Amino acid sequence: MALTDAPRIVTSRMGRDDSHTLGRYLEAGGYDGLHKALSMTPEAVAAEVDEASLLGRGGAGFPAGRKWSMLRKAPVTYLVINGDESEPATFKDHLLIERDPHQLVEGVLIAAYALQVTQAFIYIRGEFALGLERVTQAVNDAYAHGAIGSDIFGSGFSVDVVVHPGAGAYICGEETALIESLEGKRGFPRIKPPFFPAVIGLYGEPTVVNNVETMSNLPWIINNGGAAFAGLGLGRSTGTRLFALSGHVRNPGVFELEMAKTTFRDLIYAPTLGGGITGGNTLKAFIPGGVSAPWFGPDQVDLALGQDEVAEAGSMLGSGSIVAMDSSTCMVRAAWRITKFFSRESCGQCTPCREGSGWLERVLYRIEHGGGREEDLDLLLDVSDNISPGLAWPPQQTTICVLGPSIPSSINSAISMFRDEFLVHIKEGACPYG
Amino acid sequence: MSHFSRETAERARALVALYPERRSALIPMCHLAQEQDGWLTEEAMEDIAELCGVTPAEVRGTATFYDMLHTEPVGEYVISVCTNIACLLGGADELLEHAEERLGVRAGGSTTDGLFTLEEAECLADCDFPPCVQVNSRFVRRQSAEDFDRLLDELASGALADEVPKHGTLIRVRRDGGLRAGRSEVAEERRAMSAAQAERAAAGKDAS
Ligand SMILES: Cc1cc2nc3c(=O)[nH]c(=O)nc-3n(C[C@H](O)[C@H](O)[C@H](O)COP(=O)(O)O)c2cc1C
Ligand code: SF4
Ligand code: FES
Numbered sequence: 001m002a003l004t005d006a007p008r009i010v011t012s013r014m015g016r017d018d019s020h021t022l023g024r025y026l027e028a029g030g031y032d033g034l035h036k037a038l039s040m041t042p043e044a045v046a047a048e049v050d051e052a053s054l055l056g057r058g059g060a061g062f063p064a065g066r067k068w069s070m071l072r073k074a075p076v077t078y079l080v081i082n083g084d085e086s087e088p089a090t091f092k093d094h095l096l097i098e099r100d101p102h103q104l105v106e107g108v109l110i111a112a113y114a115l116q117v118t119q120a121f122i123y124i125r126g127e128f129a130l131g132l133e134r135v136t137q138a139v140n141d142a143y144a145h146g147a148i149g150s151d152i153f154g155s156g157f158s159v160d161v162v163v164h165p166g167a168g169a170y171i172c173g174e175e176t177a178l179i180e181s182l183e184g185k186r187g188f189p190r191i192k193p194p195f196f197p198a199v200i201g202l203y204g205e206p207t208v209v210n211n212v213e214t215m216s217n218l219p220w221i222i223n224n225g226g227a228a229f230a231g232l233g234l235g236r237s238t239g240t241r242l243f244a245l246s247g248h249v250r251n252p253g254v255f256e257l258e259m260a261k262t263t264f265r266d267l268i269y270a271p272t273l274g275g276g277i278t279g280g281n282t283l284k285a286f287i288p289g290g291v292s293a294p295w296f297g298p299d300q301v302d303l304a305l306g307q308d309e310v311a312e313a314g315s316m317l318g319s320g321s322i323v324a325m326d327s328s329t330c331m332v333r334a335a336w337r338i339t340k341f342f343s344r345e346s347c348g349q350c351t352p353c354r355e356g357s358g359w360l361e362r363v364l365y366r367i368e369h370g371g372g373r374e375e376d377l378d379l380l381l382d383v384s385d386n387i388s389p390g391l392a393w394p395p396q397q398t399t400i401c402v403l404g405p406s407i408p409s410s411i412n413s414a415i416s417m418f419r420d421e422f423l424v425h426i427k428e429g430a431c432p433y434g
Numbered sequence: 435m436s437h438f439s440r441e442t443a444e445r446a447r448a449l450v451a452l453y454p455e456r457r458s459a460l461i462p463m464c465h466l467a468q469e470q471d472g473w474l475t476e477e478a479m480e481d482i483a484e485l486c487g488v489t490p491a492e493v494r495g496t497a498t499f500y501d502m503l504h505t506e507p508v509g510e511y512v513i514s515v516c517t518n519i520a521c522l523l524g525g526a527d528e529l530l531e532h533a534e535e536r537l538g539v540r541a542g543g544s545t546t547d548g549l550f551t552l553e554e555a556e557c558l559a560d561c562d563f564p565p566c567v568q569v570n571s572r573f574v575r576r577q578s579a580e581d582f583d584r585l586l587d588e589l590a591s592g593a594l595a596d597e598v599p600k601h602g603t604l605i606r607v608r609r610d611g612g613l614r615a616g617r618s619e620v621a622e623e624r625r626a627m628s629a630a631q632a633e634r635a636a637a638g639k640d641a642s
Contacts, residue, residue, distance in 0.1 A: 041634055075628050077620070088518045088557035116627045118620050119454065119613070126465070126502045127514075127558050129571040129604050136607040143610060150614055158623065160613050162452045165604060167461050168501030170556060184460030184486060186499040203455055244561065246520035252562035291519060321561075323519055337522050341556055 006232050006258035009220045009240050014099050020134045022141040025102040033219030037110045038155040045114040051226030053238045058211030059319045077205035079117045083124040083212045084173035087290040090321040092242035092254045093212040097131035101138035107215030112159045125166045136163045170345035174401050175209040189401035233259035237306040248326035250275035260306025281326035289318030291338045292406035295413035314393050330433035331421050335414035336364035342407045353404030356387040372426040384408035437477035442470045451612030460486045464503050468602030473504040509544045510600050511589050514555035516566040524564025532579045569598045
């Protein structure tokens with residue numbers, strides 16, 4: 001499959017060192033989308049986004065236009081942008097935040113206008129020190145430019161934008177935990193229902209939460225029309241999307257590709273993309289959409305990078321992050337490290353998630369370090385089943401948020417694809433990979 | 435307020451002005467306190483509590499949830515080595531081991547001279563440069579053991595002072611000004627906008 005010649009929607013300015021400055025942004029047509037949006041009615045702006053069928057880029061893939069139209073019945077008070085980006089191996093918002101902060105800010109302003117929201121908060125994970133500086137500078141410059149503040153560009157619409165730093169907690173990426181964190185509290189996810197942000201969000205008011213990449217698409221959509229965006233991609237997967245490729249590839253990085261028109265094979269092997277597996281090794285398995293997603297084997301590389309295509313094959317495109325693991329990878333170690341992450345980041349509110357993650361981590365640790373027992377594989381599946389009954393995909397949820405049910409994905413995948421490797425660890429009392 | 439310097443107090447009040455409810459300034463203010471003191475002291479938490487309208491225990495309760503907020507002293511440079519999946523595949527375990535040896539502390543510990551704290555980090559969203567290392571939340575992008583040794587030397591000699599400010603200094607760009615409107619003004623604006631929206635909807639119906 002050839003790579004398509006779809007336009008670059010969110011990475012068109014990234015090649016330059018000064019891509020984050022207002023001057024460069026304006027030269028490249030920056031804030032034209034906002035000007036155009038302000039000349040339309042808010043309803044017409046929302047209709048363009050609806051027509052674009054832009055799926056949320058934060059992981060769940062819910063259409064942004066639908067989210068907004070559900071809310072327009074009960075007016076929204078706050079817009080909150082999710083820039084927490086902490087799903088392991090996900091690093092595409094990092095790029096958008098550091099390299100094109102004005103594009104993000106313009107997107108936020110277009111969304112605020114469409115929703116008629118007058119206060120927007122951009123929550124950025126605390127570890128992005130440079131990103132926080134760049135977006136803060138962009139917001140300052142946009143105020144001075146008349147794009148934020150009172151009566152923006154003389155339109156009669158007024159809006160404020162606040163950049164808010166996180167402080168290191170994966171769970172704050174979950175939208176209700178993010179709202180708690182924004183209220184100065186621990187990042188404990190809230191129970192839905194009743195705490196759907198759209199109903200009871202920030203300070204108890206209706207709130208829209210959208211991802212950084214979702215917002216960054218809006219200037220292009222308004223400039224070029226929702227139909228042009230919907231004309232790219234296939235089926236439900238419209239437009240382009242950022243894919244973050246890491247692991248054992250020659251050329252890891254973030255690539256903007258037309259949705260559903262490119263395959264995992266293209267992404268991993270094309271010379272202009274991943275460039276193939278490192279060190280002359282072969283591909284052993286890959287994670288298609290962040291560490292919450294079930295893994296795929298080399299026989300699945302011809303799947304298209306589309307929302308439905310990946311879902312039908314039993315996993316998810318999730319946060320758009322692909323991790324390639326080559327033949328030298330110890331799969332027990334990989335599953336153990338991912339589980340250790342969940343165990344460290346579980347907020348602790350739900351017993352199956354808190355206790356289960358710790359237990360799974362300890363069992364995987366002992367298998368990897370030579371202390372495994374034969375009954376450990378059943379034990380792993382048993383504990384996993386307690387967290388997410390039936391170990392189905394999409395997973396059953398008995399916990400407050402979906403962090404819990406995400407834990408079994410990698411364990412389940414590793415055991416079903418590489419059972420022998422676990423058995424060798426147990427039989428030899430050591431990791432065969434050293 | 436007794437602990438914050440005049441400048442810190444002024445910046446803390448500016449933070450409060452950015453939110454409809456002052457409690458939202460709590461985490462940004464913890465970062466500010468770390469910028470002043472290097473870590474989050476008991477006295478600073480009292481000042482934060484006063485400014486945010488909560489108790490010092492609530493400040494501590496929030497702060498201890500977050501990896502970046504340190505309620506115990508840390509080194510001038512907090513070095514975070516990511517060992518999550520992409521970095522694991524890129525040799526992070528070996529780098530962390532080297533770092534522990536070189537600094538003479540285990541992950542989580544600080545050197546006796548107060549210069550360095552070493553942390554094993556979860557994914558820092560820079561997975562295409564493995565193993566990913568941050569110092570005081572600045573990406574340093576140096577992967578090999580030799581690079582790491584050079585990094586320590588440069589940090590110790592002050593050669594990187596511009597790139598890597600001392601621990602706690604998170605955002606060197608100051609936000610200009612506060613919110614344009616308070617909570618009640620926002621409610622007022624929204625009422626006006628809803629009315630206009632209803633009018634447009636009615637006009638749309640008339641036209642059709
Ligand atoms: C454990 C967990 C972590 C999440 N982390 C993020 C994140 O880092 N960034 C993000 O945008 N969404 C994250 N989400 C999804 C958000 O809850 C929410 O669906 C999203 O921000 C909505 O934006 P979108 O509709 O534009 O995708 C996470 C969800 C869960 C359950
Ligand atoms: S599932 Fe886990 S992370 Fe989510 S609320 Fe429950 S304990 Fe917290
Ligand atoms: S896995 Fe190390 S930075 Fe993402």
